[in-house]
Amino acid sequence: MKRHVKSMLLQNAVAPVEPLEADADVLMQLMLRSLDCGTWRFDMASYSSHWSPAACRLHGIDPDEDTVSFERSVRLYHPDDAKLVANIIKDAIVGRHGFSYTARVMVPDGTVRLIEAVAAPEMSETGSITALVGTFRDVTKRHKATDAADSRGAMLTTIIEHSPAPMAMLDRNLKYLCVSRTWYTFHGLQPEKSILGKSHYVIFPNTPAQWRTEHQRALLGQIIQRGRRLESRLGWKMRAGSVVLPWRTPSGAIGGIILMRVLAGANEAMAAA
Numbered sequence: 001m002k003r004h005v006k007s008m009l010l011q012n013a014v015a016p017v018e019p020l021e022a023d024a025d026v027l028m029q030l031m032l033r034s035l036d037c038g039t040w041r042f043d044m045a046s047y048s049s050h051w052s053p054a055a056c057r058l059h060g061i062d063p064d065e066d067t068v069s070f071e072r073s074v075r076l077y078h079p080d081d082a083k084l085v086a087n088i089i090k091d092a093i094v095g096r097h098g099f100s101y102t103a104r105v106m107v108p109d110g111t112v113r114l115i116e117a118v119a120a121p122e123m124s125e126t127g128s129i130t131a132l133v134g135t136f137r138d139v140t141k142r143h144k145a146t147d148a149a150d151s152r153g154a155m156l157t158t159i160i161e162h163s164p165a166p167m168a169m170l171d172r173n174l175k176y177l178c179v180s181r182t183w184y185t186f187h188g189l190q191p192e193k194s195i196l197g198k199s200h201y202v203i204f205p206n207t208p209a210q211w212r213t214e215h216q217r218a219l220l221g222q223i224i225q226r227g228r229r230l231e232s233r234l235g236w237k238m239r240a241g242s243v244v245l246p247w248r249t250p251s252g253a254i255g256g257i258i259l260m261r262v263l264a265g266a267n268e269a270m271a272a273a
Contacts, residue, residue, distance in 0.1 A: 042070070042119075042132040044093070049073055055136045058115060060107035078104035078112065085117075089132070096121050096129045102139060114140045156247070166261040169247065174200045174215060177256065186261055200259075218244045218257040227262070 038055025042048070047070050053063035059076050061068070074086045081103040092099045098120040105115045119134030160167045160178045166186035169178040176196050184191040187204075195203050201212075214224045227241030241262045249255045 038136040040134055040136060041122075042089070042134075044130055051136075058113065058136050058138050059105055060109065076105050078106055080104075092119065092121070092132060093129060096123070098132075098134075112140075113138055160258070163260075168200075168259045169256065170200055170259065171256040172219060172254070174257070176200065176203075183261075214244050215257060218246050219254060221246055221254060 038058050039052045040055050041050045043050065049068045049070070051059075051061070051066055051068055053066075056063045056065060061076075070089075074082050077085050085101065085103050088099050088101050098118070100116070100118045102114055102116045105113045107113055116137045116139045117134060118137075119132045121129045122131040122133050124130050156169070157178050160169050160180055163180040164182060165180070166183040167180045168176060168183050171177055176198055179195065181191060183189070184195075189195065189203070200215075201207055218224060223246070224244040225241065226243075243258075243260045243262065245258050245260075246254045247256055247258050
């Protein structure tokens with residue numbers, strides 16, 4: 001059966017395909033290349049590492065220098081990370097186990113890279129550790145993207161929390177993630193009784209059907225604005241309304257909605273009076 005399926009796949013392929021029995025080492029090299037990884041092997045006998053050209057390149061080392069001493073490999077790291085890296089490696093040797101870490105590498109051109117190292121022990125038949133084998137991977141861009149996303153999220157949260165206008169940030173299930181203090185005041189809620197994590201419809205069970213529909217529209221990517229003019233008994237005129245808009249995750253997916261109440265013109269009217 002297996003041979004029959006393989007034969008059919010080969011016959012129906014538009015382009016030549018690699019046999020299923022392809023050399024495992026070749027496949028591994030292709031995978032490492034696609035992930036921008038380098039390989040290394042730390043030999044217990046010589047107490048030095050043999051690095052692949054890709055591993056050397058990630059650390060700013062000449063690819064011809066495929067043998068790197070333990071002391072030199074540690075010196076490549078940021079001074080604040082070097083001691084920690086050395087201790088991790090020594091602990092792995094003593095404990096005969098693998099490890100993983102992410103640390104800063106000082107590249108000769110002055111740039112700093114975040115290198116992720118993963119290792120596993122190579123054991124002899126007698127149970128002693130003969131080497132550590134592993135990979136290096138540059139994760140600088142991934143961490144920068146994460147840091148940027150975290151910064152944007154923190155900035156949005158700060159803006160909402162300190163907004164003079166009543167604002168609230170909800171997730172896709174319309175549960176509160178963040179609210180301004182003015183949101184509590186505007187709706188007559190008690191600030192000491194947090195509504196974070198609670199459903200908007202639990203806090204406001206009488207939410208009109210039209211507004212609920214607008215929330216769903218916002219979750220589909222629409223921005224909804226409502227507005228009307230009000231006049232107080234003293235003759236103060238103001239514009240009141242609300243805005244419902246989606247917020248997005250770093251990947252671009254809609255993570256929920258933001259609700260904002262708008263009162264404009266009241267202060268000017270009061271000052272004129």
